[in-house]
Amino acid sequence: MKHALMNDENRPSNLGEPTARVTRARAKFLGSSSGLPPLYPSAKHDDKRVSRASLKRAAPDKSVGSLAACHPNKKRAVLKDVTNVNCEKLYINCINAAKGQPIRQDRKGSLQKKGKVEPACFAKGSQVLEVIIENIVDELKLEGSQGTCPAVDLPTEPTKVTNEVSVAADDGKLCMKEESLEAKGVIDIDSRHRDPQMCSPYAADIYTSLFTRQVDRKPSPDYMEKLQRDITKGMRGILIDWLVEVSEEYELVPDTLYLTVNLLDRFLSENYIEKQKLQLLGVTCMLIASKYEEICARRVEEFCFITDNTYKKEEVVEMESRVLNLLKFQLSVPTTKKFLRRFIQAAQASYKVPSVELEFLANYLAELTLVEYSFLKYLPSVTAASAIFLARWTLDQSDDPWNPTLEHYTRHKASELKSTVLELQELQLNTKGGMLNAIREKYKQPKFKCVSTLRSPESVESLF
Structure with a gap:
């Protein structure tokens, strides 16, 4: 073997x-x-x-x-003949984008620019990249030496201006350095908060967006006269006063109440409704608002129970679909409460110790406007600023309730708030209030420092 x-x-x-x-x-x-x-x-x-x-x-x-x-050159020659066409086109596009100058290509496949013949980019691709970088650097140096930028031409001779002018190095655009807040007498309220939930780095941009959107999501101020014939202003006030009691019963956050009223008015601004369905519309709007604002929203059965089972679950669900489709699911609304949080911070900035009474009183005055149909003509930011103005005047008549800090963050001067403040003071002094006392009784409790009983001894009209 x-x-x-x-x-x-x-x-x-x-x-x-x-x-x-x-x-x-x-x-x-x-x-x-x-x-x-x-x-x-x-x-x-x-x-x-x-x-x-x-x-x-x-x-x-x-x-x-x-x-x-x-022979090694044979393979290189084959690769060169196959790939050089696409490679040259790629670098031609790169050079055109960087320089902004036309580059022509001859029939032999070589690059020609200003009389120079460049080799194929497959063999000398790194050299082409170096040329692109050098050209960009030369352009930046040329622009810097001439004192110009692509956006704006600067004057050749330096002139004295009130605002400091600088050219941004990153984008080459003309930048105007705004005068610091301290020079304007404004206290920076965002630099004091270390709580991440306050979103201090983004607060200014967030409220800039809210100021813009408040016009788009505002209900019609005269829908009662133009569209609704079966319901009245008094019926609307009674419904909202009852919704205040419901929010207290179910311990809902204030944002839910404000959003409920906004959804109610926006729906009534575009759709006719009978008075038999008005309460159904109110509880449905509160159901939608609680789903949007609350951590644990109330069930549909609970809102049916609060109406003494006047409406069935199927009716509430059907009305919910009707409201959402009419409003196109636009539930993110800049209400008065959202502006009030920001303005209260600005008002507290001048105090050494934060005033709890100021916060409760401003919230009380703002909620009084929910019941009043006449306040629909004012923007939410104007209503919130007027509540701060009147609250500061009610607590202290020795000082001007408006200062540069409030003017900066509310974006309203004191003269622009005159009509709203005067109308709001009438609500504050109206102790009778008829049958609509839910908000007054709510803020008469000791946990709110009984701010609904406070009155200013002097009229606020003297400030304007």
């Missing part, structure tokens, strides 16, 4: 007769390397196993030399 294996191992194999499929690349390779062995053995020895040792001995020693003898 051993001799048989040795005989098989020493038996010469006819490796020069390829039986496998020869491709063009392999035929070319065999011709250039003086006949390397094929990948597979001869057909005569297919039935016998050829060991690795025999294959190693059969391989010629000059294989490495033959590989090195292959």
Whole structure:
């Protein structure tokens, strides 16, 4: 057995007769390397196993030399001919975008620019990139030396201006450095808060957006006269007064109450409704608002129960779909409460110790406007600023209730708030209030410092 294996191992194999499929690349390779062995053995020895040792001995020693003898330039030339067209187009686009100058390409595929002939980008791509970078740097240096920027031409001679002018290095645009808040006598209320929930870095941008959107989401101030014929202003006031009691019963946050009234008025501004469905509309709007504002919203059955089961669950769900589709699901509304939070911070900035009475009194005056139909003509930011103005005057008549800090953050001057403040003071002095006393009773509680009982001894009209 051993001799048989040795005989098989020493038996010469006819490796020069390829039986496998020869491709063009392999035929070319065999011709250039003086006949390397094929990948597979001869057909005569297919039935016998050829060991690795025999294959190693059969391989010629000059294989490495033959590989090195292959002409390397041939493959590079093929790759160059295939890829240079797309590569040149790519770099032409890069150079055109960077320089803004036309670059023409001749028939031979070379780049021509200002009489210079550039080599193919496949061979010298790094040089093309260096040219692009150098051109951009030269343009920036040229613009800096001339004292100009792409956006605005600066004067050649320096002039004295009130605001400091500077050119931003990152975008090359003209920037006007605004006068600091301290120079204007304004206290920066965002720099004091370290609570991440106050969103101090973004507060200014957030309220800029709210100031813009409050006009779009504002209900019509005269829908009672133009559209509604079956309900009156008094019915609306009674409904909202009852919703105040519901929010207290279910311990809802104030934002839910404000959003409820906004959804109610916006729906009534576009859709006619019978007085038999007015309470259904009120509880449905509060259901939608609680889903949006509350952490744990109340169930539909609870709102049906609060109406003494006057309406069924199916009716509330149907009305909910009707309201949402009419309002196009636009529930993010800048209400008076959202502006009031910001303005209270600005009002407290001038106090050494924050005044709790000021916060409660401002909230009380703002909620009084929910019941009054006449306040729909005012923007929520104006109502919130007027509540702060009257609250500060009610608590302290020795000082001007308006200051540069409040004017900066509310974006309203004291003269612009005159009509709203005077109308709000009439609500404050109206102790009778008829049947609508839910808000007054709410803020008469000790937890709110009984702010509904406070009155200013002097009229606020003297300030205007």
